[in-house]
Amino acid sequence: MTPVPDTPAISVAGLTRQYRRTGSPPKTALDGFDLTIPSGEVHGLLGPNGAGKTTLCKILSTVLTPTSGTAHVCGHDVMTETRAVRPLVGIVFGGERGLYPRLTARQNLSYWAALYKLPGKVAKRRVEELLERFGLTDKGSERVETYSRGMKQRVHLARGLVGDPKVVILDEPTTGMDPVAARDFRNLITELRGEGRTVLVTTHDMAEAEAICDRVTLIDSGRKLATEDPRTIGNWITEYERIEASGVDSRVIRALESLAGVVSVQCIRASEVDEQLSTVLIETDGTVGGANASKEVIRLLVDNDITAIRSAPPTLEEVYLHVIGGRGMGVR
Numbered sequence: 001m002t003p004v005p006d007t008p009a010i011s012v013a014g015l016t017r018q019y020r021r022t023g024s025p026p027k028t029a030l031d032g033f034d035l036t037i038p039s040g041e042v043h044g045l046l047g048p049n050g051a052g053k054t055t056l057c058k059i060l061s062t063v064l065t066p067t068s069g070t071a072h073v074c075g076h077d078v079m080t081e082t083r084a085v086r087p088l089v090g091i092v093f094g095g096e097r098g099l100y101p102r103l104t105a106r107q108n109l110s111y112w113a114a115l116y117k118l119p120g121k122v123a124k125r126r127v128e129e130l131l132e133r134f135g136l137t138d139k140g141s142e143r144v145e146t147y148s149r150g151m152k153q154r155v156h157l158a159r160g161l162v163g164d165p166k167v168v169i170l171d172e173p174t175t176g177m178d179p180v181a182a183r184d185f186r187n188l189i190t191e192l193r194g195e196g197r198t199v200l201v202t203t204h205d206m207a208e209a210e211a212i213c214d215r216v217t218l219i220d221s222g223r224k225l226a227t228e229d230p231r232t233i234g235n236w237i238t239e240y241e242r243i244e245a246s247g248v249d250s251r252v253i254r255a256l257e258s259l260a261g262v263v264s265v266q267c268i269r270a271s272e273v274d275e276q277l278s279t280v281l282i283e284t285d286g287t288v289g290g291a292n293a294s295k296e297v298i299r300l301l302v303d304n305d306i307t308a309i310r311s312a313p314p315t316l317e318e319v320y321l322h323v324i325g326g327r328g329m330g331v332r
């Protein structure tokens with residue numbers, strides 16, 4: 001059952017998933033979602049809380065069925081060919097879920113190897129290799145409940161690789177990782193890529209996505225906003241800036257609004273001392289005509305004797321809303 005080389009590792013078309021609860025309206029977690037990931041790619045799924053990332057991971061790993069649409073892993077339908085799909089996919093959820101705390105790491109991994117129906121000798125060898133790979137050999141016979149959070153995360157990652165999967169799905173694997181663990185994690189992704197595996201990794205963190213992914217898909221409210229290489233998305237984010245300034249009168253507000261590259265000017269509160277003056281939030285969008293829009297805003301403010309100025313990078317949600325939406329970038 002070796003897939004044809006050109007078959008995408010993951011192929012999703014018009015995927016919709018609704019959650020129904022009696023007494024409340026259905027919740028649409030995925031809404032006509034399309035995605036194609038070629039074999040061997042490290043693909044990031046980037047989106048705010050509740051965007052639908054976990055739902056997609058669960059459908060691809062056959063834990064959840066879609067309401068409509070299709071999803072294929074290495075050419076196999078997740079609905080009609082679950083037996084073919086399961087051995088191809090290894091899934092790792094971040095946090096504490098999914099380990100048996102009273103079993104040792106060796107027992108946890110052996111249990112998973114049994115679920116994957118690996119023959120005894122192969123299973124034993126695989127478990128020892130994974131304990132070694134994740135630096136757990138020495139502690140492999142101690143109960144997981146005695147492990148540090150970082151060690152538990154390593155057991156999780158090891159568990160995801162027990163079945164030697166072609167596609168590794170990592171759902172927020174770095175949640176709560178310390179910087180050393182996060183660096184080891186990035187190295188692991190490089191190794192997985194080197195082994196020819198396809199990786200789908202969900203995250204809230206653009207910096208992480210930029211560091212490890214070949215391409216990134218932005219998802220929000222169950223819909224795909226864009227699929228791009230991470231540098232392009234990183235540029236959208238760094239170009240977009242928010243500047244807060246206090247003591248601004250209506251004349252300056254009008255001048256700010258007419259500056260090229262200014263996306264919006266909002267009054268967020270009036271001054272307690274002088275009600276003609278406000279604190280405003282100015283959103284700028286990159287470089288316009290060779291000039292940096294934020295610098296032009298700051299120059300205008302300073303020229304008008306306004307010096308209470310703060311600037312901050314946007315949250316991802318703001319990028320989705322203003323940068324991507326404002327530029328009319330739709331689904332690719």
Ligand SMILES: Nc1ncnc2c1ncn2[C@@H]1O[C@H](COP(=O)(O)OP(=O)(O)OP(=O)(O)O)[C@@H](O)[C@H]1O
Pocket residue numbers: 019020021027028029047048049050051052053054055056
């Ligand atoms: N079992 C469920 N019953 C009802 N609604 C659900 C269920 N699971 C998820 N949802 C809802 O579906 C939407 C998508 O959830 P999902 O967990 O897929 O998002 P996510 O992008 O993984 O978010 P997070 O980063 O917070 O994990 C959310 O609005 C969530 O509240």
